[in-house]
Amino acid sequence: MRAMVITTGEEILKGEVVDSHASWISERLCELGVEVVRHLSVGDNLVSLKEVFSRVAGECEVAVVTGGLGPTEDDLTTRAAAESAGVPLVEDPVAAASVAAYFKGRHVAVPASNLKQARLPKGATCIPNPVGTAPAFCLELSGTRFWFLPGVPREMRFLMNESVVPAIVGLQPRGSRLVKTAITTFGLPESVVGERIAGIESGFPGVHVGYRASFPVIEVKIWAFAQEDAGVAKRQEAASAEALKRLEGYVVSEAGDSMAEAVATALCGAGQSLAVAESCTGGLIGNLLTDVPGSSDWFLLSAVTYANSAKEAVLGVSAETLEACGAVSGETVGEMAQGARRVSGADIGIATSGIAGPTGGTDEKPVGTVWIGISTEGGTETHRFVSPLKDRHQNKRIFAFKALDLLRRKVKVGDRENG
Template sequence: MRAMVITTGEEILKGEVVDTHASWISEKLCEVGVEVVGHLSVGDNLASLKEAFLRVAGRCEVAVVTGGLGPTEDDLTARAVAESAGVALVEDPAATASVAAYFEGRHLAVPASNLKQARLPKGSSCIPNPVGTAPAFSLELAGTRFWFLPGVPREMRYLMTESVLPAMVALQPNGARLVKTAITTFGLPESLVGERLSGLESIFQGIHVGYRASLPVIEVKIWAFDREGGSLEKIQQAASAEALKRLGEYVVSGHGLSMAEAVAERLCETNKTVAVAESCTGGLIGSLLTDVSGSSDWFLLSAVTYANSAKENVLGVSGETLAAHGAVSAETVKEMAEGVKRTSGADIGIATSGIAGPTGGTDEKPVGTVWIGIATDAGTEALHFVSPFKERHQNKRIFAFKALDLLRRAI
């Protein structure tokens, strides 16, 4: 079964809001075996909305539309649908009850403007919305079953999960099922990842390989729509195993974890704790690690010791070391890593010092240079790396991920 996803709103077209709805809806549709064949974004304009609905109608089996169901004058979706279908907007009893229930549950009177949300195209099926004011609805146009959902993320996701996806499954009781493996890689550019996986689709017929670059990691998806009672799932699993073998040491996770999540997984498995001393990364490593739920179990301390005086006073780095070798050196990051490990009592201390740019580089230490130190009970090591980039934000991310990858490998 094929689907189109339509998102509405001037803010999307003007670039004021990133359209995350389309990607989330598409992912959920694929999970229940619905093949998404296109995305379409439309502004809050009656003629444009009608044109979009009629363009999609009849070209796929199902469509999901978000936005434009609110109480204001620029919320035009219901009217555009009615005019596209050649029917009137009428007050829907189920929609009226849904709007009233939302306000009554909060001991509020129903504003007159919100009653507009209870007027739906004649012949449509109302989908009550218990988490917002806008009821959703469904209607068939030219053989395509449309679902119209509010644009508020929480409401859209609730209604998609509770109403739309079960309906999609019911429409295709013997339909396809998505089987997918997500592989996170680090250390190879997208082109070389692609070269390593070249020919995989030819060897394993029916599977698809997709790539997504999210600096500095490359995500690989090995997927298939299993329509053959399980045979394609076995092929997909074999293809995934081959992909993991070819990517080898560059695989961070074979089940879609981020770099920080993969580090957290290993820390939990080994019952280890970590502390971080950062200079050039400015707290980014600590931020990435504490984005992981449950990080308080294994993350003890983050110290952004940017100035040399902070390296000395907070971490105990020797002034002689700084004078002899400089802040960006193997000797300094080793003492930083040892200092943060000692101060925090963590099992592992990791430290960074480098030149993120765009200024500050020299012939000996160009922009993009970083030293990463790691201290464990087995000893202290330092890794030297030079990024090819000159832009500060890119280098900070690459330095942070290099440090996390070193930590992941060391655990």
């Protein structure tokens, strides 16, 4: 089954809003074994909307459209759908009940402008919206089944999961499914990752390879659409094993987990707690870690000790070390990591201090230099890394990921040794 995703709105075309809807919907469709063949974005223009709907109709089995179902004059998707189908807009009793129920639940009368949302193309199937004012609807155009969803993210996702996904599952051939492996890597540029993976598609027929870069992490997706025949699934499994072999030493996760999630898994598996002391990364490590649900179980402290005085007062770094070695040094981050561990009572303390740029570098310590300290009951180790980049924000991010990767490796090694 082939599908297209259409997102509407002038804000998308003007770059004011990132089109995250298309990627989210595509991922859900692919999980169902639906092949997404095209993304299209169109503004709030009646002629343009009709042209896109007419172009898509008959070219695929499924189309998912988001946006333009609101009560204002520039919400034109419903009208465009009706005119594309050659049918009038009529008041739909299910849609009217959905709109009325939403406002009744908030103890207010239905505003006159929202009555527009109860008018759907004649023959369309209404999908009530319990979490918003705009009912969704399904309409067939030239053999393509279109689902029209609100553009509000919460509403779109709810209706996609609750109504569209079950409907598409019912349309799928028996046994159709997506088999996918998502490999998160760190430490190699995208070009090198591509070179290492080259040839896998040709070597395993029916298997596809995709890449998603989210600096400084590269995710490699190995996927295939499998039917009842297990042959494609077995080739996908073999291709994934080959990819993991070629990327050995740089794999963070074999399940598509983020770096922070991989660290969390390692810490939880080892039963270890963590404290973080940051200088150049400015709290970014703590932010990444606390994005992981359940991080309060093992994350005890985040201290942004940017000034030398804070390093001394909060973490107990000695003035003599700072004077003799400087803030960006192995000696200083070692004492910072020890201090974070001591103050918090955590099993592990990590610390960063560096020069993110674009200024502040010297011949001895150029822009891009970072020192990372890791302190455990068994001792303290420090690592120096020099990024070739000069951009401050990119360096802060790569410093944070480098620290997390060293931590992840350290915990996994310790867990194996103890096991």
